[in-house]
Amino acid sequence: VGGGPAGLAAAAHLALKSLSVVVIERTCYDDVRIGEHLPPSAVLSLRELSSALNLEFGSNFLSAGVDAYWGSDIASHMDYFLHPGQSGINLTRPRFDAALAQACEGLGVAVLRGAILKGVTREQDGWKLDLKLDDGIATFKCKFVVDASGRSAKFARMQDSKLVISDRQIALAALGSTSVSVECKRSIVQSTEHGWWYWAPLSSSTCLCIMVTDPALIPVTGRSNLFRWWLDNLSNTVRVSEAIHAYEIDKKLYICPAHSQFTNPCHGEFWIAIGDAAFAQDPLSSRGILKAFEHGKCAAHAISRYLSGEDNALFLLARQFSEDYTKYLSTRQAYYEIEKRWPDSTFWKSRSAPGYSAKQRIRVIGA
Numbered sequence: 001v002g003g004g005p006a007g008l009a010a011a012a013h014l015a016l017k018s019l020s021v022v023v024i025e026r027t028c029y030d031d032v033r034i035g036e037h038l039p040p041s042a043v044l045s046l047r048e049l050s051s052a053l054n055l056e057f058g059s060n061f062l063s064a065g066v067d068a069y070w071g072s073d074i075a076s077h078m079d080y081f082l083h084p085g086q087s088g089i090n091l092t093r094p095r096f097d098a099a100l101a102q103a104c105e106g107l108g109v110a111v112l113r114g115a116i117l118k119g120v121t122r123e124q125d126g127w128k129l130d131l132k133l134d135d136g137i138a139t140f141k142c143k144f145v146v147d148a149s150g151r152s153a154k155f156a157r158m159q160d161s162k163l164v165i166s167d168r169q170i171a172l173a174a175l176g177s178t179s180v181s182v183e184c185k186r187s188i189v190q191s192t193e194h195g196w197w198y199w200a201p202l203s204s205s206t207c208l209c210i211m212v213t214d215p216a217l218i219p220v221t222g223r224s225n226l227f228r229w230w231l232d233n234l235s236n237t238v239r240v241s242e243a244i245h246a247y248e249i250d251k252k253l254y255i256c257p258a259h260s261q262f263t264n265p266c267h268g269e270f271w272i273a274i275g276d277a278a279f280a281q282d283p284l285s286s287r288g289i290l291k292a293f294e295h296g297k298c299a300a301h302a303i304s305r306y307l308s309g310e311d312n313a314l315f316l317l318a319r320q321f322s323e324d325y326t327k328y329l330s331t332r333q334a335y336y337e338i339e340k341r342w343p344d345s346t347f348w349k350s351r352s353a354p355g356y357s358a359k360q361r362i363r364v365i366g367a
């Protein structure tokens with residue numbers, strides 16, 4: 001369930017194991033998807049997946065690195081040329097997801113586009129899924145379900161799993177375009193009093209600009225007021241506003257959840273959640289797509305072992321996800337603790353407090 005990077009990577013690896021796979025995808029890949037940057041380690045992982053799929057991804061924009069103004073006005077430069085892989089990539093999504101879906105079809109995977117999972121029943125010999133299609137409803141039977149529906153963890157929540165939420169955070173994203181070709185190949189991360197900003201070129205004439213903040217800090221209501229507030233905050237960023245100066249900013253702001261969350265439990269009999277449906281990270285990590293590729297590959301191995309009678313194969317993978325999430329929470333806290341320039345700011349004060357990521361702050365949201 002879900003034809004994003006995690007679902008499609010799992011589908012590809014399952015198909016390579018000669019299993020029969022159907023991907024149920026809500027959209028026809030005609031939506032806007034935020035989340036585009038692949039650091040060199042993710043590019044290596046994509047190369048491996050794409051060679052199995054015969055997928056051409058060379059038309060995506062190469063990224064030379066990131067300049068981070070975090071904890072200081074002086075930049076920390078991360079130069080990708082010095083890393084294995086030599087460069088990063090800024091994907092154009094959902095075009096990339098659509099190409100991945102098509103490449104999976106080349107391996108024999110059936111991709112149902114415009115199909116939304118609405119209900120599920122456990123039957124003696126497998127699952128019965130209720131789907132809403134463009135032109136009506138349908139039921140679909142299968143032996144095993146992979147929940148790759150992203151942060152909504154749609155299938156897992158239908159199994160009474162809870163989303164364990166570790167903070168409150170949203171991203172306000174806008175796209176920019178210019179008729180003049182811009183040569184910059186580096187992204188910028190900059191912290192400010194009320195959150196942090198991210199700017200990335202997506203091509204020589206388009207870019208993405210995101211503010212990450214706490215929803216409680218937004219003092220306005222209404223889309224046009226929100227856009228004005230976003231622009232006011234943008235003008236306080238020196239580096240990001242310099243970078244976006246050459247572009248015309250599209251007035252439509254995309255509002256995305258950007259908190260950290262874990263789905264508990266993230267597996268059960270004949271199902272497992274992967275990618276953001278298993279756990280979702282702060283966009284600061286820039287690791288969500290890499291995690292999706294890795295989860296897809298590991299899940300395919302675990303499912304194949306589970307279907308051959310290795311009962312604890314799913315449990316072992318879910319335990320690995322839980323350990324990865326715990327490690328991720330402490331890494332995230334270490335990064336937020338670096339920023340000490342606004343000791344009275346609500347955003348930074350809460351994030352750098354000792355135990356910010358500890359269990360007692362975690363809120364649980366049910367189905």
Ligand SMILES: Cc1cc2nc3c(=O)[nH]c(=O)nc-3n(C[C@H](O)[C@H](O)[C@H](O)COP(=O)(O)OP(=O)(O)OC[C@H]3O[C@@H](n4cnc5c(N)ncnc54)[C@H](O)[C@@H]3O)c2cc1C
Nearest residue numbers: 002004005006026035037117149150171275276283288289
């Ligand atoms: C602001 C922001 C910036 C980010 N930037 C980066 C970045 O630079 N680099 C990076 O690596 N990661 C980034 N991420 C994270 C990254 O986008 C995600 O981790 C990644 O997309 C997760 O892949 P996924 O396949 O698990 O989920 P998704 O990409 O969310 O895919 C889920 C799929 O499931 C489908 N779906 C949902 N519900 C249903 C349903 N009921 N029925 C059928 N289909 C359904 C959706 O249409 C979608 O195709 C960012 C995230 C945010 C919020």
